[in-house]
Amino acid sequence: MAEILTLREAVQRFVNDGDTLALEGFTHLIPTAAAHEIIRQGRKDLTLVRMTPDLVYDLLIGAGCAKKLIFSWGGNPGVGSLRRLRDAVEKGWPQPLEIEEHSHADLANAYVAGASGLPFAVLRAYAGSDLPKVNPLIRSVTCPFTGEVLAAVPSVRPDVTVIHAQKADGKGNVLIQGILGVQKEAALAARHCIVTVEEIVDDLKAPMNACVLPAWALSAVCPVPGGAHPSYAHGYYERDNRFYQDWDPIARNRESFTAWIDDFIRGTADFSAFQEKMGQARLAAQEAE
Amino acid sequence: MAEILTLREAVQRFVNDGDTLALEGFTHLIPTAAAHEIIRQGRKDLTLVRMTPDLVYDLLIGAGCAKKLIFSWGGNPGVGSLRRLRDAVEKGWPQPLEIEEHSHADLANAYVAGASGLPFAVLRAYAGSDLPKVNPLIRSVTCPFTGEVLAAVPSVRPDVTVIHAQKADGKGNVLIQGILGVQKEAALAARHCIVTVEEIVDDLKAPMNACVLPAWALSAVCPVPGGAHPSYAHGYYERDNRFYQDWDPIARNRESFTAWIDDFIRGTADFSAFQEKMGQARLAAQEAE
């Protein structure tokens, strides 16, 4: 049953060193604030699962929180590479990063299987691809009716999933609208699910067949307005395309990255302090132009 | 790409003798008018698939359209037995009916697998049940990661699925709201899908994540107001509980059943003529009380 907590409390209570952690959100509703808080609390040896590692995992990897990454596409959308991810894979900095690589269809099915309580997913995939040669967890099953050989992949069942959503009601029921990605499946596949939300409202006013996660299926709901920045929250704010571009020079080398997280993340008490500091820095940059 | 057709044309064009046919709708939006039209057109040797055969399949079985039934629960909800289904299974009237019996979880997964283009579905099911002893299509697969043995069942892939929905727009995009059952999966699992709708509107005004079937995934959309009677269409009309009760004595013996379909179905040109005749009969019955 969801408790309404601060994000700090939720991370303290539910995220442990060594956990398998999924922060999901498919370009929309990416739980950035949660990634910051995990860095602030200095979690270590995490196995990170996410279809599109994006800036949130560039952050966690560069900050030394991760020992392994399970993913299917790692880039800075519309900009280019994830510099910290590449540095970890190519040069082992700040520590070697084991990678377990899949395709989107595979991971999406693996989340569905995880939510369904199944140990594996079946899909028509990978024939002719080299990915099974480098990922021994891509195996096969034979259809007992047709004899067709299909791909079998392990389901994703994180210790903790964190997602961001538009709103929750006072009981902790959560409504997600717009691009849904794999958030519902990631939430239901996990032992614990933390949801950061833009706001808590009296009545969700959810359409009858909307994507609602009932409070009793969640561990914590944390109000964090703006918590998906620089991605967007449909109906609340737009994607901060500028930030995705600004990220590239910050993350390009180790020194500028470390200075940035020391300053903006480790040097702020919480996401709201981060937002204030970031706002001041941008204002200063504008004035300097 | 959906064409907007009369139900008569749609059944003529897409439903053939010997087809595997799924009329879905889980207590809500049951495509009764389509069942009537299939009887009118005298289709034979159909393999009928449906989780809950309900009155629609009692009709088709009693009228001699079916050679086989694939199902998971066959009753008259809130009333009792399906008399025509039982007569066919127990006594072979009007012809022997082969039955292939599953559970709801199995058939729901089998529709999902069919919609997913997979030959089979995997689920945790049937351990300790006698159903696999009488249904050789309930088999098993072993998880290549954990060794767990799970049930494997063939996917449902009908030649034709018919569903009823609230509305379509002029292009043939369909919106379903309320209890969704397995309709979307049944529609997408089939080679052809016919959708009867309460009305055709200019704009569906569908919420962003509503259940919408795009016109290009359908074969025909047919306006048939009231076409889900005696089940209900959320937002249009309520369940006609009285009709479910009235059905029991009609279907209880062969003569009364045959007289009823000769009179009300074979004796009417289409569903609108049926509705008029039924209305008159009910009025007469009320006056006689």
Place this chain on the structure above:
Amino acid sequence: MMNYSTNEMMTVAAARRLGNDSVCFVGIGLPSKAANLARLTHAPDVVLIYESGPIGAKPSVLPLSIGDGELAETADTVVPTGEIFRYWLQGGRIDVGFLGAAQVDKYGNINTTVIGDYHQPKVRLPGAGGAPEIAGSAKKVLIILKQSHRTFVDKLAFITSVGHGEGGDHRRQLGLPGAGPVAIITDLCIMEPEAGTNEFVVTSLHPGVTREQVVENTGWAIRFADKVAVTEAPNETELTALRELEARTAAAHGQAGGEE
């Protein structure tokens, strides 16, 4: 104390087994009536899930079908039926599966398929519905049905949904995730599985019911626990809530909420 019928006793006794905050997968008919009575009395936060798709349904009248519009309108959300079985039941999120039955045996196995030979049936029953996987995957199962020689049988013609199988730890050997049936609530008594054998024995007799009545209405050699309680009679709150629920249902549907 108010007068009450044996059916009312059964429904009230079943309702009491549902804790507040528990997540309950509800079959239509008696289970639905008992689960909603629980919600309207001691367990206002019980979460009711119906296989048609509603999660968190709070109907003010009893549904006649498993997918009445009232269920959708009062639910927290309505999902596809496939999702109900996949994410919510198989996903391990159901605390209590609440089932009816046509026949039950001493290990809580259920037959809803056929009387007589499967291929030459004497009586063709409706079939499995959602029960086999509810019985398998819900963390625990409650069974509610009226007791008689024909419904409590020594040997089922067909096991549709497994309880404790052949007894003892057979259920665990089958690898089923849930604990299986923890109580059978009838119009005469409450039965619970005996430690070790997992054979259902009478643990509570409803007020005024004798052991002989139970024996007469059970098709196997029913045994009684060392200590047999007397079920607390329905109190005024429970009876009033139940009768108002039934009255609202009759007014809305022109018939009672299905007993079948």
Place this chain on the structure above:
Amino acid sequence: MMNYSTNEMMTVAAARRLGNDSVCFVGIGLPSKAANLARLTHAPDVVLIYESGPIGAKPSVLPLSIGDGELAETADTVVPTGEIFRYWLQGGRIDVGFLGAAQVDKYGNINTTVIGDYHQPKVRLPGAGGAPEIAGSAKKVLIILKQSHRTFVDKLAFITSVGHGEGGDHRRQLGLPGAGPVAIITDLCIMEPEAGTNEFVVTSLHPGVTREQVVENTGWAIRFADKVAVTEAPNETELTALRELEARTAAAHGQAGGEE
């Protein structure tokens, strides 16, 4: 005739390959730009599906990410990502998969994973994304990318997404449902698979492009079809629509729709 860039020629040539009424699974970047140009010119009813969930998206500006809000707002419906891959792609409902690539070989196989050894990479690329299954299950595939010695290579370090595999009927032997890539559209030319070998050969040169330029910018011994056409230059309608689309995009995002 208006002047145009080679990039514009590439986008226009790619857009022309999309028929009206076809259902197109769109990758971000160049494929998305070409597919939306088709929709804004000769193919107003083309159905665009993005892996993030929108079905029937009709964006007025190009998305920067695969899940921009504009895609959701203009779509006929928005479904979960799992459903996109399960019901719509694997379900066999995609006519055209429209892919970009980091590298391609003569059989239309695609590398988006790594340059150098997988475990000791020279350059770590973003990875597979949706491409392996789009390449496998779409009824046919179009590939769009700028041509150079580094991108059109003789031997891929890694086959992320299969085209015609080792050529000939290898793809069919692999049991893949779709027909595979039917064209590679570059800033220099159009290549199509040769009957029998399924090796990509040049079938059309863009206006002003020489065979030597193509040879220089291809890492394998590129061959030319018996008849090599000259691609029709972009017409005013196409160029105007493309430039307006790019101008709207720049105004909305402060940057061009991602080329990557």
